[in-house]
Amino acid sequence: MIPQDTHLQIGSLLFEGLDQIDLTGPFEVLSRIPNSTYRIFAKTAQPVRDVRGLWLTPDANLADAPQLDVLHVPGGSGQEALMDDDEVLGWIRQQAAGARYVFSVCTGALICGAAGLLKGRPATTHWAAFHLLPFCGAIPVNDRVVVDKSLVFAAGVTAGIDGALRVAAELRGDEVAQAIQLYMQYAPEPPFNSGTPETAHPAVLDAARHSVRAITAQREQTAGRVAARLGIAVPPGAAA
Amino acid sequence: MIPQDTHLQIGSLLFEGLDQIDLTGPFEVLSRIPNSTYRIFAKTAQPVRDVRGLWLTPDANLADAPQLDVLHVPGGSGQEALMDDDEVLGWIRQQAAGARYVFSVCTGALICGAAGLLKGRPATTHWAAFHLLPFCGAIPVNDRVVVDKSLVFAAGVTAGIDGALRVAAELRGDEVAQAIQLYMQYAPEPPFNSGTPETAHPAVLDAARHSVRAITAQREQTAGRVAARLGIAVPPGAAA
Numbered sequence: 001m002i003p004q005d006t007h008l009q010i011g012s013l014l015f016e017g018l019d020q021i022d023l024t025g026p027f028e029v030l031s032r033i034p035n036s037t038y039r040i041f042a043k044t045a046q047p048v049r050d051v052r053g054l055w056l057t058p059d060a061n062l063a064d065a066p067q068l069d070v071l072h073v074p075g076g077s078g079q080e081a082l083m084d085d086d087e088v089l090g091w092i093r094q095q096a097a098g099a100r101y102v103f104s105v106c107t108g109a110l111i112c113g114a115a116g117l118l119k120g121r122p123a124t125t126h127w128a129a130f131h132l133l134p135f136c137g138a139i140p141v142n143d144r145v146v147v148d149k150s151l152v153f154a155a156g157v158t159a160g161i162d163g164a165l166r167v168a169a170e171l172r173g174d175e176v177a178q179a180i181q182l183y184m185q186y187a188p189e190p191p192f193n194s195g196t197p198e199t200a201h202p203a204v205l206d207a208a209r210h211s212v213r214a215i216t217a218q219r220e221q222t223a224g225r226v227a228a229r230l231g232i233a234v235p236p237g238a239a240a
Numbered sequence: 241m242i243p244q245d246t247h248l249q250i251g252s253l254l255f256e257g258l259d260q261i262d263l264t265g266p267f268e269v270l271s272r273i274p275n276s277t278y279r280i281f282a283k284t285a286q287p288v289r290d291v292r293g294l295w296l297t298p299d300a301n302l303a304d305a306p307q308l309d310v311l312h313v314p315g316g317s318g319q320e321a322l323m324d325d326d327e328v329l330g331w332i333r334q335q336a337a338g339a340r341y342v343f344s345v346c347t348g349a350l351i352c353g354a355a356g357l358l359k360g361r362p363a364t365t366h367w368a369a370f371h372l373l374p375f376c377g378a379i380p381v382n383d384r385v386v387v388d389k390s391l392v393f394a395a396g397v398t399a400g401i402d403g404a405l406r407v408a409a410e411l412r413g414d415e416v417a418q419a420i421q422l423y424m425q426y427a428p429e430p431p432f433n434s435g436t437p438e439t440a441h442p443a444v445l446d447a448a449r450h451s452v453r454a455i456t457a458q459r460e461q462t463a464g465r466v467a468a469r470l471g472i473a474v475p476p477g478a479a480a
Contacts, residue, residue, distance in 0.1 A: 021424070024264035024294065028397070031292040038292075047287075047297060052271040052278075054264065055297035057287060106425075127425060144429045156425030157268070158401065165431045178434035178444045183451075184261070185346075185367060185396030187435030188428040189384045191405045194418035195427025204418045211423075 001173050002069070002100065008036035008171060010070040011095075013088070013108075014058045015042060017078020020050035022105040022160050026072055029164035032180045033172055041065045043087065051076050062091045067098045070167060074160070075107030075126065077215045082111050083222045089115040103152040103167050105160035110219070112151075113138060114226045122148050126156030127197050128212045135223035137232045158195075161186065241413050242309070242340065248276035248411060250310040251335075253328070253348075254298045255282060257318020260290035262345040262400050266312055269404035272420045273412055281305045283327065291316045302331045307338045310407060314400070315347030315366065317455045322351050323462045329355040343392040343407050345400035350459070352391075353378060354466045362388050366396030367437050368452045375463035377472045398435075401426065 002008065010030050012023050023040070031038040042048065042058035049055055073092065082088045092115040096102045104112050109125035112118055113136025123138035124130070124146045133140040145163045146153040147170070154163030165186075169177035194200045200208070209216075227234050242248065250270050252263050263280070271278040282288065282298035289295055313332065322328045332355040336342045344352050349365035352358055353376025363378040364370070364386045373380040385403045386393040387410070394403030405426075409417035434440045440448070449456075467474050 019268075020264055021268040024260055027292070027294055028259075028261040031294070040294075047295075052267070054267055054271070054280075055287075057295035057297065144427070145431075156423075158424050158426045158428065161398065162429050162431060169431060174432065175441075175444060178432045178441060179448055179451075181430060181432055181434040182437070182440045182444055182448045183396075184398050185435055186398045186428075186430055187384070187433075187439065188398065188426075188430065189402050190421060190426055190428065191385075191402060191409060192414065192418045192421055193427075194421040195425055197422070199427065200422045201415075201418060204415060204422055208419055208422045211419075 002171050004035060004172065006035070008033065008069040009066050010036050010038045010072070011065055011068045012040045012072040012074065013042070013092070014040045014048060014056055015078050015082060016048040017051050017076055017081065018074045019076030019106060019157055020052070020054045020056060021157055022074030022076055022108060023056065025158060025160040026103070026105060026164035028184060029161065029168055029180055030070065030072065032183070033168055034176060051078060062087070065095070068095050069099060070101045070103060070171070071095045071099045073102065073104045073108035073111050075105055075109070075111070079107045079111050080215070080218055080222060083114045083226060092117070099150065101150055101152055101167055101170065103163060105154045105163060106156045109133065109153050110136065110223070116230055117151070119230065119232070121151055122146050123151070124153045124155045128209070128216055129219055132219055132223040135227040135232065135234055137230060242411050244275060244412065246275070248273065248309040249306050250276050250278045250312070251305055251308045252280045252312040252314065253282070253332070254280045254288060254296055255318050255322060256288040257291050257316055257321065258314045259316030259346060259397055260292070260294045260296060261397055262314030262316055262348060263296065265398060265400040266343070266345060266404035268424060269401065269408055269420055270310065270312065272423070273408055274416060291318065302327070305335070308335050309340045310411070311335045311339045311342045313342065313344045313348035313351055315345055315349070315351070319347045319351050320455070320458055320462060323354045323466060332357070339390065341390055341392055341407055341410065343403060345394045345403060346396050349373065349393050350376065356470055357391070359470065359472070361391055362386050363391070364393045364395045368449070368456055369459055372459055372463040375467040375472065375474055377470060
C-alpha cells in the first residue's frame with residue numbers, strides 16, 4: 001500500500017487493434033483511485049480503432065508520459081504489430097524500470113514479454129495465447145490474476161476488471177478497492193458457465209479455437225522470433 | 241431467436257458524461273454478434289468524454305440511424321442532461337417503437353423511463369437510483385438483469401456485460417452467446433464480495449452513498465418532474 005498522500009501517476013498504453021475492454025475495463029477502476037492522475041498514452045495523438053471498430057483517443061504521446069507508478073498494457077490482436085516495435089518496447093522497458101506496478105491484460109503479457117520483462121516470472125494471458133508464455137521466458141500460471149511483486153497479470157479480456165481491482169487494493173488498500181467495486185456494482189452473474197476452455201462446451205471451444213487460428217498461427221511465429229532475440233531456449237513441447 | 245440470415249442493426253446511444261463501461265461492456269458482446277452491424281449514435285459527430293474523462297467517438301448522428309433491431313441505452317451521471325431532451329427522448333421513442341429489443345444499462349433505465357417506455361413494466365437500474373424507478377411508472381425488480389419481452393434492463397455499470405450476453409442469447413441463441421463469453425474469458429473472480437449494497441461492508445456502503453449524494457439529489461428532483469410530465473402518481477414512500 002502506498003501512502004494516501006502520495007499522488008500516483010497511472011497510465012495505459014493504447015494501440016491500433018487492441019481489444020477495447022482490455023483498456024476500458026481497467027479504466028473504470030484505475031480512473032477512480034483517489035489522489036491519482038490517469039492518462040492514456042499512444043505513439044501518436046491520433047484516435048485509433050479497437051479490433052471491433054471502437055474509436056479510442058489517447059491523452060498524450062509516449063514521449064510525454066511522466067514516470068508512471070502503474071503502467072497498464074492491454075492486449076488484443078493489434079499486439080502483434082508491437083512485438084518488434086523498438087519505440088514501444090523501449091518505452092515499456094524504461095517505464096517498467098521505475099514503475100511500482102506493471103499490469104498487463106490478455107495478450108498485453110506478450111508485449112511485456114517481448115520487452116523482456118517476463119524472464120523467469122510467473123505470468124498469465126488469454127487462454128488462446130497461454131502456450132506462448134514460455135517463449136518470453138515466463139512460467140505459465142493458469143490463474144485469472146497472477147501477482148508477482150511488481151508485476152500483475154490478468155488473463156483474457158474481462159479478467160482485466162478483476163486484475164485492476166487487485167491493483168487498486170495493492171495501491172490504496174482493500175476498502176478503496178471495495179468502494180470502487182460497489183460503485184461499479186460488480187457482482188457478476190454470467191448467464192453461462194462458458195468463460196474458460198475448461199468449462200465451455202467442447203463444440204463451443206472447438207469453434208472458438210477455429211476462429212482464432214489465424215492470429216494464433218501468427219503469434220506462434222512471432223513468439224519464436226522473440227524467443228530467439230531474448231536468447232530463450234524454449235522447452236520441448238512448448239511449441240505449437 | 242432471430243433467423244441467423246436476418247441481418248441485425250444494433251446501436252448504442254452515446255452522450256457526454258456517460259459511464260463508459262455502460263457502453264464499452266456491452267460493445268464487447270454486441271459487436272461480436274454474427275450477421276449484424278453495430279454502430280454508436282450521438283446528437284453530433286463530435287467526440288464526448290465519459291464521466292471520468294475517456295474520449296468516445298460516435299459513428300453517426302441520431303438522425304442517420306436506421307431502424308435498429310437493438311437499441312442500447314447506457315447510463316452515468318450525464319443521463320441527467322437527457323431527461324428533458326426532446327430530441328433524444330423522441331429518438332428513443334421512435335426507435336423503441338420498431339426495435340426488437342431496448343436494452344438499458346445502469347441509469348440508462350431512467351432515460352428510457354423519461355421517454356415513457358417503463359410504465360407498468362418491471363425494471364432495474366443502478367442501486368443508487370433504484371428508488372427512482374416508480375417515478376417512471378416502473379415496477380422495481382432487484383435483479384441484476386431483468387428481461388420483460390422486448391425490454392432488457394441491466395443493473396449498475398458492469399451488469400451491462402451480463403445483460404448484453406442475455407441479449408446475444410435472445411438474438412442468436414445460447415451457443416453464440418457462449419462463444420462470445422469464451423472469447424471474452426468471462427469467468428469473473430471479483431476480489432471482494434462488495435458489488436452490491438446488500439454485501440458491501442456497511443462503512444464502504446455509507447461512504448459510497450455519501451459520494452453519490454449530489455447526483456442522487458439531482459436525480460430525485462428530475463424524477464419528480466418526469467413523474468408529473470408522465471402523469472404518474474408516485475406511490476407513498478417512493479419519494480426520497
